[in-house]
Amino acid sequence: MDKVSFETLAIRTQATQSEHREHSTPLFLTSSFTFENAEHGSAIFNGSEQGNLYSRFSNPNTDEFIRKLCLLEKYDAGIATASGMAAVYTSLVAFIQQGDHIIASKNSFGNTLYIIQHILPKMGVEYTLVDLEDHTAWQESIRDNTKIIYLETPSNPTLKIADLEFLSNICKKNNIISIVDNCFATPYLQNPSDFGIDICIHSATKYIDGQGRVLGGAILGSNEHIKPCYNFIRRTGACLSPFNAWILSKSIETLAMRMDRHCSNAMTIATWLDQHPQVENVIYPFLTSMESYALAKKQMKLGGGLVGFTIKGNKNSAFNLLNNLKLHSLTANLGDTRSIATHPASTTHSKLDEKQLIDAGISSNFIRLSVGLENIDDLIIDIDSSLKKTK
Numbered sequence: 001m002d003k004v005s006f007e008t009l010a011i012r013t014q015a016t017q018s019e020h021r022e023h024s025t026p027l028f029l030t031s032s033f034t035f036e037n038a039e040h041g042s043a044i045f046n047g048s049e050q051g052n053l054y055s056r057f058s059n060p061n062t063d064e065f066i067r068k069l070c071l072l073e074k075y076d077a078g079i080a081t082a083s084g085m086a087a088v089y090t091s092l093v094a095f096i097q098q099g100d101h102i103i104a105s106k107n108s109f110g111n112t113l114y115i116i117q118h119i120l121p122k123m124g125v126e127y128t129l130v131d132l133e134d135h136t137a138w139q140e141s142i143r144d145n146t147k148i149i150y151l152e153t154p155s156n157p158t159l160k161i162a163d164l165e166f167l168s169n170i171c172k173k174n175n176i177i178s179i180v181d182n183c184f185a186t187p188y189l190q191n192p193s194d195f196g197i198d199i200c201i202h203s204a205t206k207y208i209d210g211q212g213r214v215l216g217g218a219i220l221g222s223n224e225h226i227k228p229c230y231n232f233i234r235r236t237g238a239c240l241s242p243f244n245a246w247i248l249s250k251s252i253e254t255l256a257m258r259m260d261r262h263c264s265n266a267m268t269i270a271t272w273l274d275q276h277p278q279v280e281n282v283i284y285p286f287l288t289s290m291e292s293y294a295l296a297k298k299q300m301k302l303g304g305g306l307v308g309f310t311i312k313g314n315k316n317s318a319f320n321l322l323n324n325l326k327l328h329s330l331t332a333n334l335g336d337t338r339s340i341a342t343h344p345a346s347t348t349h350s351k352l353d354e355k356q357l358i359d360a361g362i363s364s365n366f367i368r369l370s371v372g373l374e375n376i377d378d379l380i381i382d383i384d385s386s387l388k389k390t391k
């Protein structure tokens with residue numbers, strides 16, 4: 001086959017079949033792997049022969065998962081991690097040294113900001129936080145010791161869009177490593193590699209699992225960039241378990257179909273909320289009213305499964321809306337088949353102080369919807385009746 005499509009790669013990339021000729025990849029639930037003889041063991045340990053040794057280093061299930069993601073994200077190499085946060089932390093720590101400087105988007109996931117603001121400074125790493133969409137701020141924050149530029153796009157939870165081509169160009173010019181968290185878009189909607197981004201990371205816990213079952217993550221990039229990440233994971237142990245890799249690899253088989261439905265449901269809800277009298281403002285990358293619409297269209301195939309909106313009123317109005325929902329789950333996850341409503345200011349981003357919340361655009365009446373795969377009419381009826389009770 002010459003050029004194989006996303007769906008086919010997602011379904012047909014599989015671990016080598018065993019002598020049992022299984023159709024579906026089995027679960028390789030084993031901590032270690034045996035050697036044919038002492039010479040073979042020695043060769044595997046010294047790297048002169050390839051092979052599995054110990055599941056903290058490699059395993060057929062994690063290999064299948066990462067090989068699939070590399071093909072879908074168009075990178076040569078990758079490493080699977082125990083969670084999205086393990087991917088975030090590893091992608092930063094594998095490259096930095098005391099005295100280095102990182103520029104990161106202030107519109108990043110709360111725990112990512114915690115690592116940058118509270119953990120890395122203990123290792124002597126400096127940081128500057130900038131608005132994701134402010135080109136001048138990115139450019140002007142570059143110093144001689146800047147090692148990494150880090151961002152998410154669309155960002156959590158305000159769905160801001162970074163200009164990936166612009167950022168990868170300034171990184172190349174200044175010898176900086178560019179890292180993008182592609183968790184909200186997934187490889188089906190956006191490939192940071194298309195714009196020259198060095199490293200792409202994922203929380204596979206979200207859309208890649210897609211059913212709210214397991215945690216996992218991945219780091220993808222060139223062989224040169226993945227080598228230090230692999231060494232860090234192999235030695236510190238934040239590896240993905242074979243069981244979670246098995247679940248996640250099978251989940252990727254249906255990613256395209258699920259994302260199509262997440263996006264069409266989300267687009268319908270965003271459009272509906274946009275004309276609702278109790279709604280102040282709606283954020284969705286593919287709404288034509290968004291300032292970043294043209295950029296989102298350039299970078300993404302569809303608008304994604306998340307919708308943000310501010311309800312008229314205050315924090316109580318947002319809480320009342322959440323409390324009156326019957327179908328939507330109140331939980332901190334996203335990217336599930338089940339629709340989820342979240343109040344970021346008091347949950348996912350509650351570690352940010354007031355100024356940081358304002359900076360990140362997270363007001364007390366802001367709500368994030370992770371639009372699931374339920375029937376769209378049922379979802380709209382649920383939000384509509386809750387809004388009616390919230391009046």
Ligand SMILES: Cc1ncc(COP(=O)(O)O)c(C=O)c1O
Pocket residue numbers: 083084085086088109152156181183184202203204205206215216217
């Ligand atoms: C954008 C983003 N990156 C990373 C993470 C962390 O992922 P995990 O929960 O798998 O550690 C999250 C979690 O919500 C997220 O939203």
